[in-house]
Amino acid sequence: MNLSLNYIVETFSTLANIPSPSGNTTKVMEWVEQELTRLDVPFVRTNKGAVLATVRGTNDEKQRLLTAHVDTLGAMVKEIKSNGRLKLTFIGGFTGHAVEGEYCRIETMNGQAYTGTIVSTKASVHVYSSEGTKQERTAENMEVRIDAKVKNADDVKALGISVGDFVSFDPRVTVTDSGFVKSRHLDDKASVAILFGALKHLKETNTQLPYTTHILISNNEEIGYGGNSSIPEGTVEYLAVDMGAIGTGQTTDEYCVSICAKDSTGPYHYGLRKHLVNLAEANDIYYQVDIYPFYGSDASAALRAGYDVVHGLIGPGVDASHSHERTHQEALENTGKLVLAYILSPELVV
Known part of the structure; x- marks a missing residue:
């Protein structure tokens, strides 16, 4: 699972420097569409302005969906x-x-x-x-x-x-020699870059997925309803890729992929969480399990909208969320590795 970390960091920097506060995301979505076209991944633009990309798998009856959001504060x-x-x-x-x-x-x-x-x-x-x-x-x-x-x-x-x-x-993107990425809008453009890194890997390795997998780049997450629609029929697992929250009492740090057990909306699906933990351990991926006390994701928004899916949440550990944010390239890499391990896994929770 050799992801191009340079591509992920460069993609994040590009995205971060395209202004896209919630409600004004047309320009950044145009970039998303251009990059998907370059990677030869089919997509559609939804009425809400999100982008839904699809990678066909061997099994089309049961499907997975991963989401990250490109709108910002x-x-x-x-x-x-x-x-x-x-x-x-x-x-x-x-x-x-x-x-x-x-x-x-x-x-x-x-x-x-x-x-x-x-x-x-x-x-x-x-x-x-x-x-x-x-x-x-x-x-x-x-x-x-x-x-x-x-x-x-x-x-x-x-x-x-x-x-x-x-x-x-102004995002003020800075990548230090020690591997830190300092910028506004790591939430959640870092996760968008990670998903693109996974798509790039699939293209370059010509890898066949076990299940048809959708990538939803949502554009209203920061105001609560980014990924609560346009979920294709057949989707049974819904994984949000968003930032992991760091602070007093948290296990998440700037180097791990954080697996969320519960946020302000309640617990995430226990079976899917255990599956993600097992995948991380089997692939020697540094992870932490955490609870985010003041947080909600597109995955929880989808459940509130009435979708019958199991839901999960992972993401790179990000310090000072919704402020002057920072993470490390190791967190980006560990999150990317878990994303790949998940979409390549032949095991479904349902």
């Missing part, structure tokens, strides 16, 4: 303020301190883009002193300082910026 312009700055409404689950000081990009309805910086409304210590440090970092107290000569709301509107324009965050 982001924001929208909520208000154009009288001082020429922008008030935001956040897209996805994060707090203001996670994006304070971050460079951002405002995309207008006519396709123009402007850069800016997200700052608190009382950022200067020379003006506000401790008042600024005590200020809550909420959307109410954050604003965008636009990189244009604007002094009032009319100046901003003259640029073509309006309420409802999407704001994306």
